[in-house]
Each structure stands twice: as C-alpha cells, then as structure tokens.
Amino acid sequence: MMMMCKEATRLMSLKQDRRLTFQERLSLRLHLAMCGACRECDRQFSLLNQAGQRFEADLGKRLANDESDTTAPDDRQG
Template sequence: MKPVYPLRRTCKEVSALLIAREDRALPLVERMALRLHMAVCEACPKFERQLLTMRQAMGRWRHYSED
C-alpha cells in the first residue's frame, strides 16, 4: 500500500530502506523520504550507525587471516 503522504515513512519502513540501500540504489523519492525522516527521528540514525558498524566489522572479518 502506498503511503498517503509520498515522503512520509515510518521507522519500520525507513529501517527497510536503510537495509535495501546496502544492496541497491534507491529511487529519488525514497532517498528524499529517507533524508526527511532521518532529520526528525532520534532512533533511525542510531540504527543507521549500527548498520555501518556491522558492515565494517564484517568487512574486517572477511579479510582477517591468522598469520
């Protein structure tokens, strides 16, 4: 179902967009909605930082070797 306000997203929708952004480029409307939500939400930027931390940790783990 499309949102009534095209740029308004819930935290649940934004978390899905943040995860999807890892795999694909988001369309302009989704990027704008994400940016607007992140500007007013306290929790979602924290979730975004957690995703970044996990991505960095996985990258380091992939390149780890016991020499």
C-alpha cells in the same frame, strides 16, 4: 505523509544492497532528519556491513598480535 520508523528501516537496509531511487532517498533523508533513533539504526546497519570486511581484514592483523605477547588488560575502560 510522514514515513514511519519500521518502513524507514526497510530503506536503510535496502541502501546497503542497491542504490535507492530518488524518491526513496528523499523520504529516507526526511525521516532521518527528524528521528534520532533511526539515525542510530542507520549507523548500526552500516556497522554490520563493515563487520564482514573487518572480519577479513583483521585476520592477518590479529595474528600478528597473537605472536607478539598481547598484554591487553581485560578491564579497559571506555
């Protein structure tokens, strides 16, 4: 039976904290293969995970930027 998105997010979250069992990996992979929204959610959870590490890694870097007058315009276009 097909797992629903809500349950899939539980596994995506769990994946950030422990290794999933074979069964869990399989059902998650199956769901992600068919659900674009959940693939984005999976990326967002990973990004949240990286954010903590970035916060720390950026400490030194940002300060270096602060010292050399930053001329970053606010109206950067993506």
